[in-house]
C-alpha cells in the first residue's frame with residue numbers, strides 16, 4: 203500500500219473534474235485521480251452543444267434561460283441554483299473560447315447558436331437559438347481543450363486509478379460526530395496496488411450511472427462509482443428516481459443521435475408518416491423537453507403506430523435537410539446511423555427509440571459544490587460537481603445542453619471552493635486500517651474459487667431496469683424491479699471473478715462497479731416506488747398527474763445498515779450487507795417562479 207498527501211484530490215477527469223482542476227491547481231497542490239485516461243471520459247462523447255444566453259443570433263437573456271430550466275425540470279429545480287447557472291453560462295462559454303475551443307461561427311464571426319429542446323424565447327413563445335456548438339462534437343472539443351489547459355498548468359494526473367472508497371473522520375449520520383474528509387482509497391489498474399490518498403479537500407466528479415439500464419447512451423464505464431461510494435459511507439443521494447430517457451437512441455442499440463438533429467430541423471414520424479409531436483406539444487413540437495418527447499414516442503409504439511417489422515420504434519426524418527447542411531452540422535451522428543444501422547440519413551428516416559441517458563439525481567450539494575450530509579449540514583472538505591452531483595439545476599428533467607454547462611459552471615465553483623478550504627485546513631487523521639474495506643471486498647471476489655459471474659448479474663439487473671423502471675412505471679413494475687435487485691444483491695455476495703491476477707484486472711474492477719450499480723438501482727427504484735406522482739422523467743401510470751401538494755420536494759435516500767452484528771462491516775463493504783434504503787425529503791427552493799401546469 204502506498205500513501206500520498208495533497209491539498210486537493212479530484213476524483214474524475216471529465217469536464218467537471220478538469221474544470222475544477224484548472225481552478226484548484228493554481229491555488230493548491232492538486233492531484234486528479236481518474237479510472238480512464240482523461241480524454242476518454244464520457245464528456246468527450248457529448249454531441250449537440252452547451253447553452254448560454256449569448257444572444258448572438260437572436261434576442262435572449264439569462265432570465266429566460268432560468269425559466270426554461272425550471273419549467274423543463276418540472277418545478278423540482280432549486281431556482282437559486284438555476285439562476286446561478288444561467289447567469290454564469292455566458293462566462294463559462296467565453297472562458298472556453300479564450301482557452302481555444304473551436305466553436306462554430308456565424309458569418310460575422312460570433313459563436314453560432316442553434317435550437318435545442320425546451321429552450322425558448324420569452325417563457326415559451328417559440329424555440330430560441332441558445333446552444334453553442336462545435337458541429338456534433340461539442341463535448342469532444344470541451345474535453346480536449348480542458349485537457350490541454352490542464353497539461354499546460356502542470357496538473358498532476360493519476361491515470362487508470364480507481365477510487366473505491368472515501369475516508370471520513372466520523373460517520374456522517376452520527377448525531378455526535380463531526381465528519382471531515384480524510385482522503386480516498388484507490389486501486390491502480392496497472393499493478394493492482396492499493397493507494398491511500400490523503401487530502402484536505404476531495405472533489406467527486408465521477409459522472410453518471412447510465413449502466414444501471416441495458417439500453418443506454420452511456421459509456422460502459424458510467425457505473426455511478428462516486429455516488430455509490432458516498433452512499434455507502436452514509437451520505438444521502440438526492441432525487442435518484444429521476445432518470446432521463448433521451449428520445450433519439452438508435453433503435454435496439456441505444457447509441458445517441460443528438461437532439462441537435464431536431465434542433466437543425468429533423469422531424470419525428472410514426473409508421474403512418476405522421477409528425478406526431480404536433481399532437482403532444484403543439485407549440486414546441488419536436489423540440490419539447492425530452493421527457494415529453496420520450497413518452498410520446500413510447501406511447502406511439504404502445505398504440506400500434508410504431509415503425510419497422512416489430513412496430514417497436516419511430517423514425518427520425520432528416521431527408522428534407524440539404525446533405526451539405528447535414529455534413530456541416532451533424533457529421534458524426536449521421537455516420538453512426540450508417541455504421542450501426544446501415545441507414546442513409548440523406549434519403550432514409552432513421553429508426554430511433556428512447557435510451558437511458560442522464561441521472562438528474564446524485565450527491566446533494568450547495569451552489570458552491572459542498573456536499574450535504576443531510577438537508578442542511580455539509581461535510582467540511584467534501585465537494586462534488588458534474589453528473590455525480592445534484593445541485594439541483596435539472597430537477598425532474600434536464601434540458602439538452604444544460605449538462606455541458608453544469609459541468610463547467612459548477613466544476614469551476616467546486617475547484618475554487620475546494621482549494622480555498624484547503625488553504626485554511628490541515629490534513630485529517632486517517633482512520634485505522636484505511637484500506638481495510640476495499641481490500642476485504644476485492645480479495646473476497648478475487649480469491650473465491652467459483653461463484654456467480656459478474657456479466658450474468660449485470661445483464662439481469664439491466665434487463666429488469668429496462669422492463670420495470672423505464673419511461674413508464676407502475677407500483678407493480680417497480681416492486682418487481684426491487685425484488686429482482688435484492689435477489690441480485692444477495693447473489694452478488696457470491697461473485698467470483700475469473701481473472702485471479704493482479705495486473706490490469708478489469709474483471710475485478712467490473713465486479714466492484716457492479717456492486718455500485720446494484721446499490722444505485724435499489725435507490726432509483728425505492729425512490730420511484732415512494733413517489734406516487736408523475737413529474738419530469740419519472741412517470742407513474744398509476745399516478746399520471748404531478749402532485750405538488752405531496753411531492754413538491756426532493757427525495758433524500760440514505761443507506762442504513764440493519765444489523766450491528768460483528769462482521770457486519772466486512773459484509774457491508776461488499777455491498778450486500780443487510781441494509782435498507784431510508785427515504786427522507788428536502789424542500790425545493792423557489793424564488794421567482796410558482797409551479798404551473800407544463801404545456802409546450
Ligand SMILES: Cc1cc2nc3c(=O)[nH]c(=O)nc-3n(C[C@H](O)[C@H](O)[C@H](O)COP(=O)(O)OP(=O)(O)OC[C@H]3O[C@@H](n4cnc5c(N)ncnc54)[C@H](O)[C@@H]3O)c2cc1C
Nearest residue numbers: 214215216218237238245250251365409588589603605606
Ligand atoms: C452520448 C452523450 C451525448 C451527450 N451530449 C450532450 C450535449 O450535447 N450537451 C450536454 O449538455 N450534455 C450532453 N451529454 C451529457 C454530458 O455529456 C454529461 O452529463 C457530462 O459530460 C458529464 O461530465 P462529468 O465530468 O460529470 O463526467 P464524465 O465526463 O463522465 O467523467 C467522469 C470521470 O470520472 C472518472 N471516474 C469515474 N469513476 C471513477 C472512479 N471510481 N475512480 C476514478 N475515476 C473515476 C472517469 O475516469 C472520468 O474521467 C451527453 C451524454 C452522452 C452520454
